[in-house]
Amino acid sequence: xxxxxxxxxxxxxxxxxxxxxxxxxxxxxxxxxxxxxxxxxxxxxxxxxxxxxxxxxxxxxxxxxxxxxxxxxxxxxxxxxxxxxxxxxxxxxxxxxxxxxxxxxxxxxxxxxxxxxxxxxxxxxxxxxxxxxxxxxxxxxxxxxxxxxxxxxxxxxxxxxxxxxxxxxxxxxxxxxxxxxxxxxxxxxxxxxxxxxxxxxxxxxxxxxxxxxxxxxxxxxxxx
Amino acid sequence: xxxxxxxxxxxxxxxxxxxxxxxxxxxxxxxxxxxxxxxxxxxxxxxxxxxxxxxxxxxxxxxxxxxxxxxxxxxxxxxxxxxxxxxxxxxxxxxxxxxxxxxxxxxxxxxxxxxxxxxxxxxxxxxxxxxxxxxxxxxxxxxxxxxxxxxxxxxxxxxxxxxxxxxxxxxxxxxxxxxxxxxxxxxxxxxxxxxxxxxxxxxxxxxxxxxxxxxxxxxxxxxx
Ligand SMILES: [Zn+2]
Ligand SMILES: [Zn+2]
Numbered sequence: 001x002x003x004x005x006x007x008x009x010x011x012x013x014x015x016x017x018x019x020x021x022x023x024x025x026x027x028x029x030x031x032x033x034x035x036x037x038x039x040x041x042x043x044x045x046x047x048x049x050x051x052x053x054x055x056x057x058x059x060x061x062x063x064x065x066x067x068x069x070x071x072x073x074x075x076x077x078x079x080x081x082x083x084x085x086x087x088x089x090x091x092x093x094x095x096x097x098x099x100x101x102x103x104x105x106x107x108x109x110x111x112x113x114x115x116x117x118x119x120x121x122x123x124x125x126x127x128x129x130x131x132x133x134x135x136x137x138x139x140x141x142x143x144x145x146x147x148x149x150x151x152x153x154x155x156x157x158x159x160x161x162x163x164x165x166x167x168x169x170x171x172x173x174x175x176x177x178x179x180x181x182x183x184x185x186x187x188x189x190x191x192x193x194x195x196x197x198x199x200x201x202x203x204x205x206x207x208x209x210x211x212x213x214x215x216x217x218x219x220x221x222x223x224x
Numbered sequence: 225x226x227x228x229x230x231x232x233x234x235x236x237x238x239x240x241x242x243x244x245x246x247x248x249x250x251x252x253x254x255x256x257x258x259x260x261x262x263x264x265x266x267x268x269x270x271x272x273x274x275x276x277x278x279x280x281x282x283x284x285x286x287x288x289x290x291x292x293x294x295x296x297x298x299x300x301x302x303x304x305x306x307x308x309x310x311x312x313x314x315x316x317x318x319x320x321x322x323x324x325x326x327x328x329x330x331x332x333x334x335x336x337x338x339x340x341x342x343x344x345x346x347x348x349x350x351x352x353x354x355x356x357x358x359x360x361x362x363x364x365x366x367x368x369x370x371x372x373x374x375x376x377x378x379x380x381x382x383x384x385x386x387x388x389x390x391x392x393x394x395x396x397x398x399x400x401x402x403x404x405x406x407x408x409x410x411x412x413x414x415x416x417x418x419x420x421x422x423x424x425x426x427x428x429x430x431x432x433x434x435x436x437x438x439x440x441x442x443x444x445x446x447x448x
Binding site: 063168177180185 | 288305389
């Protein structure tokens with residue numbers, strides 16, 4: 001019985017890792033499409049989000065089945081409940097990558113990122129990809145040092161998010177309302193992406209160390 | 225044993241209803257503060273969100289304890305797992321009300337809603353309050369007719385969301401970047417508020433009827 005349960009828990013971990021790997025691919029492609037106005041790539045990110053949604057449903061069904069059949073307690077129970085929440089966060093990260101792709105598609109053949117903000121969005125993109133990649137690795141290895149660097153990249157995303165607002169509101173913004181709307185949304189998508197990455201990372205830290213993270217929803221704390 | 229379990233499930237339902245009632249109060253006050261630039265009221269919404277966050281934590285702890293001690297299966301299990309997810313949605317709705325209050329505070333003493341969009345945001349606010357109120361009642365009564373009207377108000381929120389974008393991008397927008405940023409964010413907050421309300425409503429419908437809702441995350445389907 002214990003062997004079966006361990007195998008199922010292992011499968012749960014593998015599924016989360018696979019889901020995170022898909023999210024990593026999604027955000028990598030979404031950002032590349034955004035910065036180069038690549039319509040085909042943007043379309044593929046939008047289409048592939050359905051696969052991430054399906055992975056979430058499968059994973060959730062597996063969790064519920066596991067709860068029903070194995071009746072886990074203590075740490076095992078926390079692992080399963082955490083998996084439910086981590087899959088929800090990963091699904092949202094996939095949605096956010098899709099939202100970036102949707103802005104790209106709406107603005108095609110123009111590049112949605114206005115002149116002067118290419119560098120800022122390139123940095124946001126790089127930070128978001130690092131977050132996703134480290135979440136994948138953290139899920140696989142439970143190397144908690146990665147959690148710390150995820151937090152740092154999330155801080156960087158918050159800073160860059162502020163930078164885009166400063167650029168729009170500093171009095172030298174020469175773009176029209178469409179660019180303002182796009183930058184506002186894109187910047188928020190990246191900022192939220194970081195929040196969800198941190199949320200997953202903190203859940204893993206909590207599972208491994210049993211320590212209560214100050215709060216599991218960084219957005220709730222930061223008021224962003 | 226069964227009696228204790230029933231009492232605990234009942235308590236779970238009451239807690240969700242209480243949480244939803246708090247969210248209803250939060251969005252009611254956030255919208256009133258927004259439309260009248262009421263700083264004190266906005267501050268109270270921001271402060272009160274901590275109470276909603278605490279309710280979510282309590283509720284989640286109760287769910288995990290219930291899973292461990294009662295080892296529910298079948299419908300009981302689905303009720304507990306759904307409660308976990310509904311509390312997460314309600315918490316997010318509270319965050320979105322807080323975000324509206326934060327925009328209000330940032331723009332004080334000016335009204336954050338620019339001239340010409342008062343009517344649109346009043347309608348968004350009214351729809352959001354109806355969604356929250358009906359979610360509260362639905363949690364208490366399980367009257368599924370309410371789920372249908374929640375879906376309708378969510379559709380209305382999507383329409384109004386499009387209206388704000390049309391207003392900004394229609395070529396007659398005379399406001400500066402600050403107003404554009406504010407409207408983009410506020411409109412998205414209301415639109416997401418509706419999505420989460422629908423998500424809670426669909427989970428209740430699912431619990432009551434056992435029917436698989438087409439999808440439990442409306443945002444994932446709509447691509448909004
Ligand atoms: Zn999705
Ligand atoms: Zn909150």
